Amino acid sequence: MQIILFGASNTGKKAFQSLKTQYKVIAFCDNNIDLIGKKLFDIPIVSPKSIFLFHSDFIVIASRYHVEIVKQLYAMGIKNVKLYQSTKDEKDWLLLELNSGKPFKDIICKKPKIKTCGPTYRSGSELSFTKKRKVLVIAYFFPPAGGSPIQRTLKFVKYLREYGYEPIVLTTEINPDLNKYSIDQTLLNDIPEKLQIIRIKDDYAWPDVISKEKAQEVIEFLYSVSGSKEWISGYIDAQNTQNEYILPDNLILWANECIRHIDEYIDMRDIDLIYSTVPEWSPHLIAYFLKQKYGIKWIADYRDPWVSNRDYINLYYPWMTEKEISVNQYLERKLVKDMDLIVVAGGKWISDFVNAYGVKSSGIKEITNGYDEEDFLDLPVKTEKNKKFTLCYNGGIAYNRNPVPVLKVINFMIEQNEVERDEIQWIFNGLISSDYMKKINKEDIHRVTVQNGILTHTDSIKIAMESDIMVMYGEYGEKGYLNYPGKFYEYLRIGKPILCFSSHESFQADVLRETKLGVNMDLYDFEGIKNFLRSQIEFWRTDKKSNIDHKESIQKYERKLLTHKLAKEFDHVLNL
Numbered sequence: 001m002q003i004i005l006f007g008a009s010n011t012g013k014k015a016f017q018s019l020k021t022q023y024k025v026i027a028f029c030d031n032n033i034d035l036i037g038k039k040l041f042d043i044p045i046v047s048p049k050s051i052f053l054f055h056s057d058f059i060v061i062a063s064r065y066h067v068e069i070v071k072q073l074y075a076m077g078i079k080n081v082k083l084y085q086s087t088k089d090e091k092d093w094l095l096l097e098l099n100s101g102k103p104f105k106d107i108i109c110k111k112p113k114i115k116t117c118g119p120t121y122r123s124g125s126e127l128s129f130t131k132k133r134k135v136l137v138i139a140y141f142f143p144p145a146g147g148s149p150i151q152r153t154l155k156f157v158k159y160l161r162e163y164g165y166e167p168i169v170l171t172t173e174i175n176p177d178l179n180k181y182s183i184d185q186t187l188l189n190d191i192p193e194k195l196q197i198i199r200i201k202d203d204y205a206w207p208d209v210i211s212k213e214k215a216q217e218v219i220e221f222l223y224s225v226s227g228s229k230e231w232i233s234g235y236i237d238a239q240n241t242q243n244e245y246i247l248p249d250n251l252i253l254w255a256n257e258c259i260r261h262i263d264e265y266i267d268m269r270d271i272d273l274i275y276s277t278v279p280e281w282s283p284h285l286i287a288y289f290l291k292q293k294y295g296i297k298w299i300a301d302y303r304d305p306w307v308s309n310r311d312y313i314n315l316y317y318p319w320m321t322e323k324e325i326s327v328n329q330y331l332e333r334k335l336v337k338d339m340d341l342i343v344v345a346g347g348k349w350i351s352d353f354v355n356a357y358g359v360k361s362s363g364i365k366e367i368t369n370g371y372d373e374e375d376f377l378d379l380p381v382k383t384e385k386n387k388k389f390t391l392c393y394n395g396g397i398a399y400n401r402n403p404v405p406v407l408k409v410i411n412f413m414i415e416q417n418e419v420e421r422d423e424i425q426w427i428f429n430g431l432i433s434s435d436y437m438k439k440i441n442k443e444d445i446h447r448v449t450v451q452n453g454i455l456t457h458t459d460s461i462k463i464a465m466e467s468d469i470m471v472m473y474g475e476y477g478e479k480g481y482l483n484y485p486g487k488f489y490e491y492l493r494i495g496k497p498i499l500c501f502s503s504h505e506s507f508q509a510d511v512l513r514e515t516k517l518g519v520n521m522d523l524y525d526f527e528g529i530k531n532f533l534r535s536q537i538e539f540w541r542t543d544k545k546s547n548i549d550h551k552e553s554i555q556k557y558e559r560k561l562l563t564h565k566l567a568k569e570f571d572h573v574l575n576l
Contacts, residue, residue, distance in 0.1 A: 002026045004056045005084075006073070007063035008035050008045045015062035015084040016041055018093040027054050031072075048072065060084050060095065070098065070208055083209060098208045103215040104239045109223065109232050132166035135570065136266075136290075138258075138276040138283040140202075140251050142171040143191060146184025146457065148395065148486050152303050152345070153277050155372050155559035156566055158190045163567030165273075168266060169195065170286070172202040172254055182431075186456045190372075198265045205246050205253040207239075214253060218246070221256045222331075224292075225285055231330055238323040248281045248328050255282035259289050268294045273570055277301040281332075288335050297573050300339040303369075303486075306332050308352040311479045333357050340573050343367050343566070346484035346507065367565055369486040370557035371493035375461060382466045389419065389540045391426040391499070392467035394460045395487050397440075398433040401473040402523060406499075407443045409529045414446050419537055421446040427467065428452060429460040464494050468540050469518075474502025476523050481505045492517060492554045499532055515553050 003023045005012050008030040016025055028045045030036065036047045051059070061069050062084040073081050083096040137157060141149035157167045174183065191197075203214075210218075223232050239247055246252050262268070274296050276287035284300055291298045305312045307328045313320060320328075336342065336357050344350060347366040353359040397403060406426070414421050427450045432440065440449055452463070464470060470491045475483040480503020488508055491498050498518025502508045509520040521528045538544075555561070 001057040002055065004029055004051060004054060004059045006030070006048075006059055006061045006069055008032070008040050009063070011064060011084070012062040013040070014086060015060060015093070016043075018086065019060065019084070023060075026056060027051075029059070031069075048076065051076075051078065056080075058082055067206060096209045102240055103207055103210045103212055104219070104236045107212070107215055107219050107236060109219060109229060109236070132161065133164060133272040133570070133574070134166050134168060134270055135160065135273040135275050136170060136268075136271045136296075137167045138170045138274065138286050140172055140254065140280060140283055142169055142197070143187035144174055144183050144185050146182040146187060146454075149279070149303065150184075150187060151372075151457075151486055152301075152369055154187060154190055155370070156563050157195070158192060158372075159560050159563035160567060161192060162560075163564055165567055165570060167192075167195065168271070169197045170258060170262065171197065171199055173199045182454050184456050186458050196266075198262070200254065200258050200261055200265075202251070202254040203257075205250040207242075207244070207246065210246065210253070214256075217256050218252055221252075221259065221285075221289075225288055226331060226334060228330075231327075234323070234330075235327050238321070238327045241321070241323065244319070247324060248285075248331060249279070251280045251282035252285075255286050258286050262290070268296070271296055273574060274298045275301060275570075277303060278306065279304050281306055281328075284335050285331075288338060291338065297340045298338070299341045299343060299569065299573060300335070301343045301345075301367075302349065303345050305344075305349050305352060305482070308332065308356045309349070309482065312352075312482050315475065315479050315482065329356075339363075341365065341569060343569065345369050345486075346482070348481050348507070365569055367562055367569075368557060369484065369489050370559045370562045371490045371554075372559040373493075375458070375490075376465075376493060379458075379462050379465060385540065385543045386466070386468060388423055388425045389537050390467040391424075391469050391471055392464045392496075393426070393428050393430070393471040393473075394464055394490070395430045395485075396432070397428065397430065397436045400475070401436075402439075403428075403436065403471075404439050404443050405523050405526070406471065406529060407440070407449075409526060409533060410448055411443070411445060412526075413530065413533065414448075418534065421448065424448050424537070425450055426471075427463060429455050429463055461490065461494070464491075464496070467496055469497045469499055469536050470494060472498050472500040472502070472508060472518075473523075474500065474506050474508050476501050476503055476506075478503065480509075481507070483507070489554075489557045492550065492557065495550055497536060499529070515550050517550055 001023050003025055004027045005015055005025055006029045008028040012028060025043055028040050028043055029048055029051060030045055035045045038045050058080040060082050063069055066083055081098050085094045085096055139153040143150060143154060157169060160167050219232060222235060226232060274287045274290055276283040278284055287298050307313055307325060313325060336353060336359055342353060342364045344364060344366055345368055350361055350364045353364055354361050410424060413419050425448050429452045431454055432451060472488055472491060474480055474485060484507050498512060500508050500512060500518055500520040501523040502520055512518050512520050519532055
């Protein structure tokens with residue numbers, strides 16, 4: 001049979017080696033215009049619009065961006081598509097059949113029988129005799145996965161032993177082909193010795209590839225959590241009206257595998273406390289199920305809100321229909337009423353739980369994100385002046401994190417001879433979306449940007465410490481109070497002046513007013529940006545150093561102290 005491989009990068013190469021003995025690959029296809037017209041394994045690489053020129057039996061998607069490519073091919077009227085997936089050991093492979101995107105159609109809703117094991121909760125006096133109280137940490141994102149979702153959980157796990165708790169981590173196996181995370185092997189250095197990590201395999205969880213059997217399992221799992229046949233009917237209806245993703249998130253198959261197999265890895269009767277962290281939201285579903293089954297106390301951590309705030313939904317989930325919002329809100333309402341404590345990364349979210357779900361404010365505690373002092377101990381402090389005045393941004397560029405207004409100011413200053421083009425640079429450490437990549441390349445007419453792509457956490461901090469100013473994007477509209485970006489705390493520790501774009505009511509604005517470590521302004525304040533850059537460039541030219549002693553004012557955000565604060569909440573929940 002003749003096939004076309006969609007994907008001409010590493011996954012495509014791997015797929016070719018796997019499939020070449022059983023199929024004849026007549027062409028590679030790719031959206032990267034730099035590859036089109038070239039050859040791979042002496043086979044032509046063509047553009048998507050050229051697919052119709054080839055007579056293939058089907059197309060195999062071999063790319064991390066499979067979801068987007070499926071949509072692209074479907075929009076072109078191409079339905080004879082399969083998805084390549086290699087096994088964990090890469091010794092075998094699968095071709096996943098794509099379905100209609102309606103795996104929940106005609107699902108039979110059977111209420112599962114949950115066998116409860118009875119309460120395992122021990123009294124405070126009994127717990128105090130144990131050397132370390134065991135806490136099951138449920139976190140999908142954990143090293144060697146990298147990126148912003150990792151730091152909060154990793155640092156808590158790193159320091160919990162010092163405060164009387166032995167963490168056991170329930171997470172996923174790392175499969176880069178799932179395109180849910182970056183990889184940062186350096187973060188493994190922060191994992192405590194002999195830490196028990198339970199890794200349960202993840203799988204594709206989107207409507208075009210999930211089987212009827214898996215869909216049935218998902219329904220049974222969600223029924224066991226929701227306890228409502230009426231809600232399940234609404235869930236199935238909401239799921240069948242779209243084929244973009246699985247509700248409540250694409251970790252639901254992983255959550256289902258966790259509750260089915262957790263007993264093979266650990267005796268839950270030895271666990272004193274459950275701690276689950278989001279996003280995504282499925283870890284809370286696992287925690288709820290385990291609490292119901294074993295009667296263990298549960299602390300739920302919100303690194304970001306779910307659907308408790310309508311402004312947050314409109315801002316970060318604009319694609320959600322009213323039906324989907326209702327499905328999620330029912331689920332969250334049910335879960336929060338069973339949480340023994342809610343921990344939030346942003347204090348301004350507390351009222352959301354009170355107003356939306358009637359949670360008592362005393363049952364919600366703020367523990368912010370922060371910085372780990374140990375991340376900075378071995379990094380050299382640069383004392384000499386940079387050859388170029390250097391702006392730095394750590395993190396992804398997407399959504400409303402628009403670098404164009406600052407680039408316009410830099411262009412103007414160069415053209416007005418306020419700074420030479422070879423005197424200034426802007427370093428980006430992180431993934432830049434394709435839309436913003438085009439905008440940056442178009443606007444960067446003087447070629448002042450340096451795009452490093454995804455770096456290790458250590459390398460990104462090191463580069464930032466050698467810069468002259470840090471650029472920060474928050475939410476700069478009326479909903480800016482919702483945003484608590486994790487990188488901001490590391491910016492504070494780095495101690496370089498911060499140019500921040502967020503709401504004047506935002507957390508970042510409050511901290512910058514308090515610490516005087518930078519300025520917060522509107523993204524399109526051309527004069528304000530220009531005046532700030534002008535003053536900082538003058539400091540750079542004269543090699544003037546800041547005399548602001550900021551360390552005492554930001555010490556409350558140090559990760560070790562924050563972990564101590566979390567451990568005290570653990571003690572309180574366990575009545576110690």
